Amino acid sequence: MSQATRRPSRSDTSSDGDPEAAGETVLAVDNLQKTYGDGDDAVHAVDGVSFAVDRGEVVGVLGPNGAGKTTTIKSILGLVVPTAGTVEIAGVNAADDARAVYQHVGAMLEGARNTYWRLTVAENLRFFAALGGRDPDVARDRHERLLEQFNLADKADEPVNDLSRGQKQKVSLAATLARGTDVVFLDEPTLGLDVEASVELRRELRRLADEEDITIVLSSHDMDVVESVCDRVVILADGQVIADDPVEDLVGVFETQAYRVTVEGQVPGGVRTQLTDSYHTENWDVLEDRTRFDVTLADGDTLHGVLDVLQAADRQLLDVDGLEPDLEDVFLDVTGTAPGSDADEGGDGE
Amino acid sequence: MSAPTQSAGFDTGPRGYLRYFLAAFRKRLLLLLRYPVNTISQFGTILLVFFVVFYGGRAVAPTAISDSIEGIIVGYLLWSMSITAYSGLSWGVTREAQWGTLEQLFMSPFGFGPVMVVKMVVNVLESFLWGALTLLVMMTVTGHWLAVDPLTVVPLGALALAPAVGIGFFFGGLAIRFKRIENAFQLMQFFFIGLIAAPVAQYPLMKWLPLAQGSQLLQTAMKDGVALWNLPAGELAVLVATAVGYLALGYAAFHYCQRWARREGVMGHY
The missing domain is CATH 3.30.70.260 (ACT domain)
Incomplete structure (x- = not known):
């Protein structure tokens, strides 16, 4: 991917539902690397990750603990400075113009509150809209819609602190969406949610992609979430991509x-x-x-x-x-492949 | 329905930035009003320390306190304002990291630096609010009324506070990179007392230290009623140079530390 090139993106088009937008690459990650330390002590947290995501696609980033999911996501977002590689979002090279990239991308990160618990739900949405460069007054209708979609309308004026864990998680997601970006990263969005809240959130994510053309990249340990929400799955192991396939091709993974x-x-x-x-x-x-x-x-x-x-x-x-199931083993079992080889390593049962 | 990027109401230029400033200001104001016990105890602590100094000092050394009360009032005013402005950044960054909102602030299309500048301006405004109230109470309690010409006191106060803000940026940067540095935060508060009370008249080189020149000129303006434009130009130049210099150094350190933290992958850690 060339440096600082700019391709037309949805944001550059004036008409809604532009047919040319379909299949348009909105995120391109090329040979992303992150190494901590050097010499013999060097840890390659991300080791040459490349993948691309089209507009309106929902892509799951899967992998066992320590596979490099969070580091990959944070490197794409600029929260971690990558050692090498390029990231382009909406045609903008992130290293060249991070501020332009943040017009297009928002994120809800794992284990973080992501919102101000002492503010009310509506106040959070207003604040994060303004932080994202939007006029909170103009965005009010959209915020109300978001709150209705997340069943939070009657909680709009309550401090986030008073809400349940599932509701707080939904407020985080709503605050991320309140910024109105067209690409959203969600790190373990259903972690800690009960089954009902998780199912509801999954439905909402799918709707955002289908109806609002929002591109979603999510990482999760929860295979059910990935199976029900994602169009495509990128599986990481030891900082490398070991699979990048449509979700239906990996149906075996979910049955394992x-x-x-x-x-x-x-x-x-x-x-x-x-x-x-x-x-x-x-x-x-x-x-x-x-x-x-x-x-x-x-x-x-x-x-x-x-x-x-x-x-x-x-x-x-x-x-x-x-x-x-160990995700990497599962993947090897299902596909009978290993990184960089066509050998049938680990494919005993297939 | 399309994603609303670049739609109506989207602006990352000056107007959008002003809107963000107003949102940040509103947020701070809401928190002050919504949690009155917190707010009152914050203000109460400032006053309590002054009462201890004033009444305690008067009981122990009434003449000394009486002779220097105006200096104490101005010094205490600057100290309390410095603490508010400084801690808003240094503690603020630590708290935002704990809340997971620091990374959200980082991902703003305005840029992390400008977002933190807004935070700083809001803190300084808050310090002026508390400063004005504290000054009023101090003058009422002591019966000593100082010259408070806004055209003189506000710009002088802002310039005097700037080095404290710079130090706040510096410690905010350290907090992003090294996390638990609360003890150092607290130590700085005592260090500020020494800087504000620095004997600049006796040792002129000390005027180049943070806060020292601002303290000196505020004393002159408020105790002696000297207007801003009647202060010696050379002394004002030192004030501006130290204000800009320490603020710029602090901001540069903050910028360096946040990049360092992102290289080490510890940006949102706490």
């Missing part, structure tokens, strides 16, 4: 289940080989009177096959615990 299985006594070598050949098993732990292993399966039903093999070998099942 992981279990910790414990059986009595030791598992004969042949049975163990049979299991490892047919399924993705790991962390085999042979104890005095029992054997324990983890198995990641493309879907929960496949567990019967594992149990059948154990039963046939006359191993008494002691326990089966559900585990949170």
